[in-house]
Amino acid sequence: MLLTTLYIIGITAEAMTGALAAGRRHMDWFGVMLVASATAIGGGTVRDILLGHYPLGWVANPQYLAITCLAGLLTTLIAPLVVRFHKVFVLLDSLGLIVFSIIGCRIAMDMGLSPLICVVAAVVTGVFGGLLRDLICRRQPLVLHKELYASVSFFAGCMYYGLLHFGLEETLVTISTLVVGFILRMAAVKFSWRLPVFRIEETESEGDSQKKLEHNA
């Protein structure tokens, strides 16, 4: 019950931020609905396809797809409001990230998959929506460059899996993962924590060898 409520809040918030990205690319209403839905439910879709977990969530429950499309269209009306209250969205989005991660981990566990795959399912659910949004909008995928986003998802997946594995009661595990994950994410935003960056500067000759190398790969 709690997870479902939080999930609906999460996909609504993500759909609205997806719609903003579409608006910055001057897309029409169809584009807005597509990007909104890809951002909000794309992560779960990719996870289910990778795990062979059919039917997909939104195929079984089309109301989720309806929510993301409507939230996207609504955003075209109230964009200035969304931009002004962006702090609320950061909160909702962070909550959504943890909820998505928990749900992804849970589904993989219910399928009896190995620990690594359960955590990967958490990260894919949390992260691939934003990745799809940036691919469709042809932008630098933010999630690959900035802040602890995937890492928070990874941590939430590990914590949820570990605590359940050690026999704690499920509601307790869910709530503690939500609280700790949310605090961690907020701290990462506040203090701009980020992963180390791998940076290859191209000198002329190095660039050449790299090009050759990747070319042949």
Added chain:
Amino acid sequence: MLLTTLYIIGITAEAMTGALAAGRRHMDWFGVMLVASATAIGGGTVRDILLGHYPLGWVANPQYLAITCLAGLLTTLIAPLVVRFHKVFVLLDSLGLIVFSIIGCRIAMDMGLSPLICVVAAVVTGVFGGLLRDLICRRQPLVLHKELYASVSFFAGCMYYGLLHFGLEETLVTISTLVVGFILRMAAVKFSWRLPVFRIEETESEGDSQKKLEHNA
């Protein structure tokens, strides 16, 4: 029978326009065949993967894949002709769009899915081929910006589903959807009908908040 014939005409026409896009990116023959096939049968492939509808159409009927590859290669020989007679292609492509939408809707109905998902299946079948083409060729995805394309697909899906639902005879429903959808699409091209565009102009400060917002999403 009618649908199969029209389907083959449709994928041939779309493969040829896909090959043109590849040629503008100076791709080699493999790239031409890949983009041609993605344009022509990518929409149906994405639909089947989303619905878990296996085996995919072209895996069960490899001749469709052979047709799109050959049509792509043929285009490299007769490109000037294709460009000159582009009005014929606009007609064939519009026909293809309606045929694809009907087939997509039909498959989802046969799987017993809900009305919304049947219409979504129609739109995905009609639209995602062009979206894949533009992603591979790294272009602005036209279908998210211009004219009534997805909307015509949406309309055709709704009409087909609705008329069948109200008990009309199938051949009659198919033909009327084809005729009405085709006329609608032609009118949309002729009169440049299009969906409203959602346009966020970036002022400096707004741009910043949006960036923050999407960053955190």
Added chain:
Amino acid sequence: MLLTTLYIIGITAEAMTGALAAGRRHMDWFGVMLVASATAIGGGTVRDILLGHYPLGWVANPQYLAITCLAGLLTTLIAPLVVRFHKVFVLLDSLGLIVFSIIGCRIAMDMGLSPLICVVAAVVTGVFGGLLRDLICRRQPLVLHKELYASVSFFAGCMYYGLLHFGLEETLVTISTLVVGFILRMAAVKFSWRLPVFRIEETESEGDSQKKLEHNA
């Protein structure tokens, strides 16, 4: 046994070249692991999704995913070494290409699919990893423009399928495909063999018609 060993060498080499591409885009560790994994096991993943061949290889054997993530992170430490010994990587990558193609063809054959689809499975396994890498890193997809890469994969698939079909012993077929494919690939690199390129130069009026045409497609 032989194939498994070569497969592990192949995904390690491809993961490292994927990580280099991520480094040139200044991605963080998560981005490095994502691009490394997509490059190394993305081709097999796309193949399995297209064929409906579940569970995916790395879901059933998570150690392969662990290998690609670790190889990616390792590359951030020894990047100059990787760049210097790029000739070794070209060898390993060429070996990997043939191994991937053989495995892809084998899986499709075990599923009882038609010859064309078996060869397509070989090419998808060999080529789509690099295509995904270039899409995520937003680069011109090299595999669509340069050298015989997909063609070598196609040839290896045909040879493997054909020899098995004519009743030769499996180990013998595997080894001869490996040797011949590897030599062919090395020759293609050495002599810069490539497929013909389809090049449409945009004159003003032609560009317009093409735009109209693709627009409507």
